[in-house]
Amino acid sequence: MKIHILGSAAGGGFPQWNCNCRNCDGIRKGTVRAVPRTQSSIAVSADGMNWVIVNASPDILVQIRATPALQPGRASRDTGIAAVMLMDAQIDHVAGLLMLREGKRLPLYCTASVWEDLNKGLPVASVLMHYCGVQWHPVDAQDAAGSARRFTIPDIEGIRFSALALKSKAPPYSPHRQCPQPDDNCGLLIENMATGRILFYAPGLGEIEPHIETAMRSADCVLVDGTMWTDDEMIRMGLSGKTAADMGHLHLSGPGGMIEVLDALESRRKILIHINNTNPILDEDSAERATLARHGIEVACDGMEINL
Template sequence: MKILVLGAGAGGGFPQWNCNCAHCAGLRRGSTRAVPRTQSSIAVSADGERWVLINASPDIGQQLRAHPLLHPRSMVPPKLRDTPIAAVVLMDAQIDHVTGLLSLREGPPIELYCTPCVFEDLTSGLPLLPALEHYCGVHWHVLPVAGEESEAAFRIPALPGLALTALAIPGKAPPYSPHRNDSATGDNIALVIDDLASGERLFYAPGLAAIGDAERAWMAGASCVMVDGTFWTDDEMAAAGLRPERAVELGHLPQSGTGGMLDALAPLPARRKVLIHINNSNPILDEDSPQRTELARHGIEVAHDGMEIDL
């Protein structure tokens, strides 16, 4: 299995266009040793030829242009327009994970896998899918969600080497969702992707508000765990003077503190432990920070745009 990190940042990317926090300003000035990050999305393939896109960020055009593996193929006879992207899977309906669908409008019909909750959000509160019907069109595939007592694996026909399982996780629907204040199963998912040939497994959850027994069990069985790296502390945004909400109120488990992401990752046997969806306020963006040193001591990596993982 090959994993391409197309974007590793949270909403707004890094540096955020209108943000003058210490990290964004330091990156612009060159006084902070860090690299820019676009908004989070990954692509996964079993053979390096056909790919599934996991989330479609607003930066997707830039991200696809930056990765030759996702460029149109040279074909005989020549085909003027082509894409190795066979499908798109959405983890939720958040604006920074779905608006990139509009940038795929010049291509073939989008083979879209998402839960009924997400489909409802994208046809009502944020009606991207009706708009796309005037361009490429969308073939919606209902994404089954594993409950606490059942599994619901699904397959993408164009990628026969992969089996995918969605796990419902805690979190909020976006502000424009009809059920923003009445959460439903499938508003947010984690994704397990199994390589059927090698037996390797990826656990992917860029938004993770809490880790219960179900999430812990899935993570324990993964070769690579790529999870929510949004905030270092629960009060990070407020302490930086950016927003009053705490991390958990925004649907993200902070890395530090008792019961935080570091505690959850520590006992896992995974060969690769990677944080993604990193907010511009998070000190782990600074490669010389003590927080970054602590992650390295625990064998935890920080995703960056262009990162490639082979399992």
């Protein structure tokens, strides 16, 4: 099973187009040792030819150009993208769907709440019906009281998926922004059926509920939310009035933070994704990056590959 990281940044990418924080200004001027990142998305395949894209970021065309396997060139019009799966309806995870409008009817896997958002709050699906069209495949997400329903995707042979409900935030344009639904946001277990090896993927993760902890412990590799170093990061920098928790993300450092959560997983491979442009871990020479290294935690970058 191959997992290719198409994009590893949070919304806005890195550097963000209008941001002059230390990281963004530093990468432009060459005073910070860091690498640019596009907005978060992964591609999953069993054969290296047919892929499911998990989240379609606004940077998807750049990501496709950087990933030759997604354009195998078997016909005059072709793609290696067999389907798209969405973890939520956030604009940085769904806007890329519009860039796929020239293709064939698009198989789309997501929960009922996300599908509602794509037809009402941000009507991407309605727009696509005038172009390639969308074939919706409902996904049921396990919550704390239930068990995950495993499912497969045609042409993605030998890989099984399970969605898990996460406590995070629905988008601001969602009809249920103020009345959250259990399936607004999902994590994903991705299993190689031949080897039994599992990836847990959750780019947006606001709270570690018992069923999420169990899922993380079942995985051989966890690829999880690394958005912000501290809960008040954006407030202290004068860039926002919202905390990481307000935006549905668990901060990395301190008591109860993601580092502490990952430490409890012991020997599993642990990788952070969905990294905000303000996060000091983007600076490869920072004390915060050194802290992650001491804890055995990796930082995802565009083009990283995971084989399970």
